[in-house]
Amino acid sequence: MPMAPMSSQCTKKETNRGAWTAEEDQKLAQVIEIHGPKRWKSVAAKAGLNRCGKSCRLRWMNYLRPNIKRGNISAQEEDLILRLHKLLGNRWSLIAGRLPGRTDNEIKNYWNSHLSKKVKQKEKQSRGLVAEESRPQNTKVKEMDFVEKRSEEGTSKGDEDSKFSHIEDGLFDCSSEGPLNLEWMSKFLEMDEDWLEFA
DNA sequence: AACAACCTCAACCGCATCAGA
């Protein structure tokens, strides 16, 4: 699939662009099997691929990596994405990290094509329902308050990450536990509003 | 059948951050 002009990092020489061929995939997978998924520039060179390292990394991460699930996002996964997005915002890589076999790109695409519409619709509906109740606070508002509170305390962009750090690094970090227990995560996320209230 | 409008998703871009020299 031909794309726009070359990025600055791929201008040095003529590089292949657009859709990957099966042959390219095979070459890339072979080299990564031997050398591992690092030093992408040299991986591209070793594989004899006329691709920039960035492109190879993306292809590996989103398509060739082992244990990648493709398509058919289950209702449970969808629910999890919705909850995690409510909690973390557009931090796709973090959300993907909690969904074994799913990539940030896939989740981002799924969100943009399916869930964002669903959420908007839901919001519209609930807005209509709660209009009379004049209830000013929903979870999102609470979350924004929390972020604002933190920024008042002098948190910068770098510190913004730290507002999640106790979650990410502690009880929320499942990376070391092998395959994620989705049920457990869903249950945990049921606590998200309580957590935001607490924060 | 033909065309338009819409949808999906692989791939690219630009920027931020990290790591090593």
Add this chain to the structure above:
DNA sequence: GTCTGATGCGGTTGAGGTTGT
């Protein structure tokens, strides 16, 4: 401390597929 290249991330694009007229 600074520079530079590598890596990672979120946003965006556009080809190809699907659906509607």
